[in-house]
Each structure stands twice: as C-alpha cells, then as structure tokens.
Amino acid sequence: MTQLNISLDFDELTEAITKSDMNTGMKGLAIAVFNAYMEAERDQFLKANRYERSEDRVDSRNGYYDRDFRLAIGKLKLRVPRTRSGQFSTQLFEKYCRSDQAFVLSMVEAVVNGVSTRKVTNIVENLCGEQVSKSFVSSVMTRLDPEIKKFRERSLTYEKFPYLYVDALYLKVHEESRVVSKALYIAQGVNSKNKREILGFKVTGVESEESWSSFFRELRDRGLRQPIMVTSDAHAGLKRAIQKEFPGTSWQRCTAHF
Known part of the structure; x- marks a missing residue:
C-alpha cells in the first residue's frame, strides 16, 4: 500500500458535505458534542462535577x-442544562454566530479519525472561537465515547449497498509512548x-x-448484504478476503491505484 499525502479543496469539500444527506450517526455525534459542551459549561459554573461534594x-x-x-x-434537538437558582446560562448559542461549515468539516474529520482529543479540541474551538483547556476537552470526550461507539457499531440493515469501496491508509499513531x-x-458503500x-x-x-476477512465479517455481522461489486487495489490478501467473504461478488481494481 502507498502512503498518501492528501491535499483538499476545503471550499469544494464544504459544499459537498453540506449538500449531502447526513446520516443519523453524524447528527447524533453533533448533538453529543453540543450537549457535552453545555454540560461541561454547567460543571464549571457550579465549580463541582456531577455527584461531587465540594x-x-x-x-x-x-x-x-x-x-x-x-x-x-x-435540525438538532438539544438538552440545555439548568441550575436550581436559574442563574446559569449557556454561552454556546451566543458564541456560535459564525458559519457552521467549519464545524461540519470538523465533525467529518472527527468521525474518520476516531475522535481523538486533538480533534475534539479543534471542534470545540471552531464551535466557540476560543481556546479551551485539556481538562475541559477531557470532560467532553468522556460524554462523547458512547456516541462514537454507537456510530461504529450501528446496524447496516437500513440500506442496501450494491457497490463497496475498500482501502487501507497507513497512519502514524501513539502507542505506549511510541509512534x-x-x-x-x-x-x-454506495447507497440507493x-x-x-x-x-x-x-x-x-x-x-x-x-x-481483511475479519473486517468484512464485522460488516456482515452489522447487517451488510452481499454487494454486487467491490473496488479496491490489487493487494493479494485483500483480493482473497473479498473472494472468501463475498463469494460471487465481482471485483474491480481501483483505477487510481492502477
């Protein structure tokens, strides 16, 4: 596999994203970010976390x-926190006066990258236009974990995907103090x-x-039906996994890799 340096036209990408149909998983993640941000705001106002005696x-x-x-x-339905005295008021809606395109792009990037702490920091800073502390981002991350898990494990039975594109990118990641x-x-998948x-x-x-076979089995376990065609590069192990897990499915070599 080749290692890629990707250059994106962000104006073109923004237009493509905002005009496309966003699935429920993406909306759920957006709701989770906003709700988690407001929850963290209330914690800071109270000077105490949930169930904390202070x-x-x-x-x-x-x-x-x-x-x-x-x-x-x-349209998103948000849960806005309240306090007993009524003195707390979220600043989220007041601060969020800029175009939401940067936020949409950050959300897409976050999903693809598994929503690291750095990505959440970018989201929150795009959202509010100001820097936030590591502890604040950590509190947001804790509340996001269930939504990320829900997106990655969601059922695929809601749609039939006749065409499948698969590929692998090589990334540098931190693991036990090493890169x-x-x-x-x-x-x-290409939908209807x-x-x-x-x-x-x-x-x-x-x-x-x-x-690769393990990855395909996980997709099938989530409800992916037999595709008509799978497009990929010519990695020998990948081709064998496609033939093994999707018998009878046509395979096509990706012209970009060719």
Missing part, C-alpha cells in the same frame, strides 16, 4: 429543557441515492488476508 460549589443541578437548534446538517505505523481500513457512506473503519497492526 466546598466551592455555588449552585445545584436542576435538570434540562429541550431546545431545537438548526445547522446545515439539519508506530498502523493500517486504517475504510469501507465505503448513489451517494457514498462510510460503513466502517478499523485500525489494525498489519494488512493481511486474515485481518
């Missing part, structure tokens, strides 16, 4: 109220509206027939 506490939690918030990706090379498997969706991604240490 002499510095200035107020107490008092549930939430629902508020609709419209972005380019659609190592890892393969990121990505599967994209002829639009591509990211169906799954997985980080693995080595690219092989066994690891």
